[in-house]
Amino acid sequence: MIDQLIIGFDKALRTVFANAHTVRPTPGDALPEADMSEEERRHAAALMRINHCGEICAQALYQGQALMSDNEGIKRALVQAAHEETEHLAWTEKRIAELGGRKSLLNPLWYGGSLAIGVLAAKCGDGVNLGFLAETERQVEAHLDSHLGSLPEQDARSRSIVAQMKDDEIAHAETAVRLGAVELPTPVKLAMKASSRVMTRLAYWV
DSSP states (O other): OHHHHHHHHHHHHHHHHSOOOOSSOOTTTTSOOOOOOHHHHHHHHHHHHHHHHHHHHHHHHHHHHHHHOOOHHHHHHHHHHHHHHHHHHHHHHHHHHHTTOOOOTTHHHHHHHHHHHHHHHHHTOHHHHHHHHHHHHHHHHHHHHHHHHHSOTTOHHHHHHHHHHHHHHHHHHHHHHHTTOOOOOHHHHHHHHHHHHHHHHHHHHO
8 A cells, every 4th residue: 555655646746747748649730830819829728728737637536546446447447547648638738838838836736636536436436436437527528628619710739639638538438337337416516517617717827
């Protein structure tokens, strides 16, 4: 258990402070940079900062869930999802820099809170643990879909990243359901949406 905690602490430091890496090519990397106004670039950078924060939260959630789960099948699914979320981190981080933006100053806070939620979800049993994963991915999918409607139409590079992230989140939710996710109570879903709104509004600016 001590070894797992040390590994987890190292992972937290790397997620929040180090540059992420990707195996897959960054979606849209071959596309030309769009001609955007300064306001459009700031808006696109802010949206990508929100998406980067979401991936920080996802890493922490998966770590907390995997740390407390005794089911090896669930652990493997969480590790695979976390690997793809790491690629999302790299993609959004790169795009933020290209747009002249910066990452959220509150990333350590997002990570710590999400880690605690992941641990709590895992303690509620495998079905709830997977149900929390599935609901998280569904809400992230909806959130990414809204960004596709909000990003500047000509910003094909950002839109390609968000579209691929959305496809990956759909696959994660489907995996969770296949492994036995249970439907979460409506009040829990609403609480998750409310906390997500707080994070996205703060991350847009901070």
